[in-house]
Amino acid sequence: MGRAPCCDKTKVKRGPWSPEEDAKLRDYIEKYGNGGNWISLPLKAGLRRCGKSCRLRWLNYLRPNIKHGDFSEEEDRIIFSLFAAVGSRWSIIAAHLPGRTDNDIKNYWNTKLRKKIMSSSSSSSSHSSAAMATPFLNPNSHDVKRPITPSATIAPFSYNPYVENSTTSLISNINGFEADDQQIFPFFNPNYPHDFSLEDMSSNNNNNISGTSGFLLNHSMCDHYSNHTNFSSDVNGKRSEIMMKQEEMMMIDHHIDQMTKGYNGDFTQGYYNNDINGHGDLKQMISGTGTNSNINMGGSGSGSASSSSFISNLAENKTSSSLLKHKCLPYFYS
DNA sequence: AAAAAGAGCAACCGCGGCATC
DNA sequence: AGATGCCGCGGTTGCTCTTTT
Numbered sequence: 450m451g452r453a454p455c456c457d458k459t460k461v462k463r464g465p466w467s468p469e470e471d472a473k474l475r476d477y478i479e480k481y482g483n484g485g486n487w488i489s490l491p492l493k494a495g496l497r498r499c500g501k502s503c504r505l506r507w508l509n510y511l512r513p514n515i516k517h518g519d520f521s522e523e524e525d526r527i528i529f530s531l532f533a534a535v536g537s538r539w540s541i542i543a544a545h546l547p548g549r550t551d552n553d554i555k556n557y558w559n560t561k562l563r564k565k566i567m568s569s570s571s572s573s574s575s576h577s578s579a580a581m582a583t584p585f586l587n588p589n590s591h592d593v594k595r596p597i598t599p600s601a602t603i604a605p606f607s608y609n610p611y612v613e614n615s616t617t618s619l620i621s622n623i624n625g626f627e628a629d630d631q632q633i634f635p636f637f638n639p640n641y642p643h644d645f646s647l648e649d650m651s652s653n654n655n656n657n658i659s660g661t662s663g664f665l666l667n668h669s670m671c672d673h674y675s676n677h678t679n680f681s682s683d684v685n686g687k688r689s690e691i692m693m694k695q696e697e698m699m700m701i702d703h704h705i706d707q708m709t710k711g712y713n714g715d716f717t718q719g720y721y722n723n724d725i726n727g728h729g730d731l732k733q734m735i736s737g738t739g740t741n742s743n744i745n746m747g748g749s750g751s752g753s754a755s756s757s758s759f760i761s762n763l764a765e766n767k768t769s770s771s772l773l774k775h776k777c778l779p780y781f782y783s
Numbered sequence: 784a785a786a787a788a789g790a791g792c793a794a795c796c797g798c799g800g801c802a803t804c
Numbered sequence: 805a806g807a808t809g810c811c812g813c814g815g816t817t818g819c820t821c822t823t824t825t
Contacts, residue, residue: 465793465819488810504811505794540813555814556792 456488456499463499466506470496474503475511483507509550516548520557528554528562 462470477494484490488500496503509515520528524546531542537558539551546554 463795486810499795501796501811502794508812509793537814551813552793560791 461499462497509552
């Protein structure tokens with residue numbers, strides 16, 4: 450048996466709202482709120498509308514501080530960034546854009562931004578936000594792959610984040626997205642497209658970072674991070690909580706994956722913060738129980754001796770359960 | 784000027800999640 | 805533990821306005 454309809458559709462008005470209906474709804478909610486029950490609201494407010502329709506009208510149009518009209522370039526960048534991180538979860542994206550509704554953003558994406566991406570990807574390999582977002586698009590459809598659900602709902606190592614190879618690590622999953630073509634791709638921040646340029650990656654000459662684990666990336670990418678002196682203050686400061694959370698999930702998953710393969714040594718992910726990179730035990734860093742002996746520079750980073758203590762301090766001083774609250778940038782290398 | 788096509792967007796629909804009984 | 809009801813979300817529809825032919 451299916452769900453009972455929320456209202457009798459033959460007895461409620463449908464279609465566009467009249468100014469009178471808007472006024473009734475606005476007046477009622479401003480006086481009494483929705484009372485925690487949208488279904489009974491129309492009757493109390495004297496409206497011949499379905500409760501769901503009232504809710505939608507209020508949330509998308511009538512409530513205070515709703516912003517209508519053109520989106521700014523800054524808003525575009527935020528949308529690109531968040532879309533890359535969370536996919537078509539419009540409510541999450543809307544939460545980062547004060548005054549914008551999920552419906553607005555969804556419509557804007559479908560009518561404008563998606564086209565912008567398509568045209569950018571076909572016309573150039575520029576560093577524009579749109580161009581940088583294209584690796585997440587499935588060329589065979591209009592859709593973007595949804596992000597991998599965090600490990601709360603998917604077994605942490607149920608996806609294979611990398612394919613080991615003697616010289617390069619190919620990835621099938623980066624930044625929480627499935628990639629149609631396995632390719633090396635860095636964490637993505639459209640606010641700073643230059644920091645993640647594939648061209649830069651390939652033009653850099655790196656031989657000073659090597660490690661024992663292989664998630665991604667090629668060496669030049671690591672070097673690119675390490676040599677970017679303003680990286681921490683500029684880029685990390687702009688990374689959204691959502692992006693950081695996803696990165697953290699990937700780090701944890703990767704760590705678990707490593708352990709299932711029997712790796713028990715120094716944890717071989719690197720963290721970059723204020724020109725520091727190092728190796729450490731991720732679990733201990735997250736739990737804040739790390740010590741200098743557990744979190745150390747490893748043998749191949751480009752930092753200095755002081756980096757080791759800095760990283761352990763980072764772990765010891767942390768106040769929340771999220772490593773990334775400290776604005777560390779994870780990277781993975783082979 | 785009129786018809787057709789395209790674009791934009793408000794509103795609807797149905798499903799999943801959650802709370803309550 | 806299962807049924808029920810509501811909320812919130814994302815996908816889709818269809819109306820209106822604009823542009824093109």
